[in-house]
Amino acid sequence: MKAPSFPTGLSELAGQYDTILCDVWGVIHNGRAAFTEACDALVKFRAGGGRVCLITNAPVPEAQVIRYFEPLGVPRASFDACVSSGDATRFELARHRDMTVWRLGGNEGWEHDRFLYEGLGLKFEDSEKADLLLCIGLRDMENDQPEQYREELRGAVQRGLPMLCANPDKQVRVGGQLYWCAGALADVYEDLGGKVIYPGKPYSPIYHLALERVAQMGAPPKNVLCIGDSPATDVRGARTHGFHSLYVGTGLKQHGANFQAEVTDLLADYGEEATYAMTGLRW
Structure with missing residues (x-):
């Protein structure tokens, strides 16, 4: 494998790109506070004429993603637009309005938000009566383990339910603690032989959505740099x-x-x- 280049800052690369697709969690904040240097780097990139679209696997729509930014200290000047796995998931759910949905992980918490499916006119049932599994996350992301769900998921696989995974990430870091995400349950589901639909990174729906948003700013992007902290989602x-x-x-x-x-x-x-690698995003 070819090793990445190791620039000291984004300023060494900025002139090569007109658009940045930047991950959110783990890059510009850690769930507790913003990474000031990272946010400043995006502000400077935009000041030089570049466009920044944040692209996150958060299983909630854009409005719910960015409402946390101000309390965390993420400046609005650091991005032009934001798209989420939640946005891409809503598009997928809208295509399956005729299906009855089993909602796994929906508890109205910070990640398991009703805005993911609100207003789509979906019909929800328990697992035995559903024909689509919407996996938002673990019911208790602080204490549960993915393997605890294996037998419950086995029944859904046997009934032939496809899983729509609202967040392909397997784990997320909140402050100094790692928590399991929906992607970890999707791994179990696929291990059992189930079919999983992934709207988020590294799959195409979220990238198509992001590029559409950038094009709406005036011109289609020509030279794109993706920034992220995950080899499995961002780099891939x-x-x-x-x-x-x-x-x-x-x-x-x-x-x-x-x-x-x-x-x-x-x-x-x-x-x-990866084309490049840095210990943290900075200008």
């Missing part, structure tokens, strides 16, 4: 869609003394190549 999504990628080490992977060697090994473990 960039590669499969023909974009360059910048891996940053502020999210799930905590870097040690030799960041360059650690990142090279990490990417190799996932079979991925």
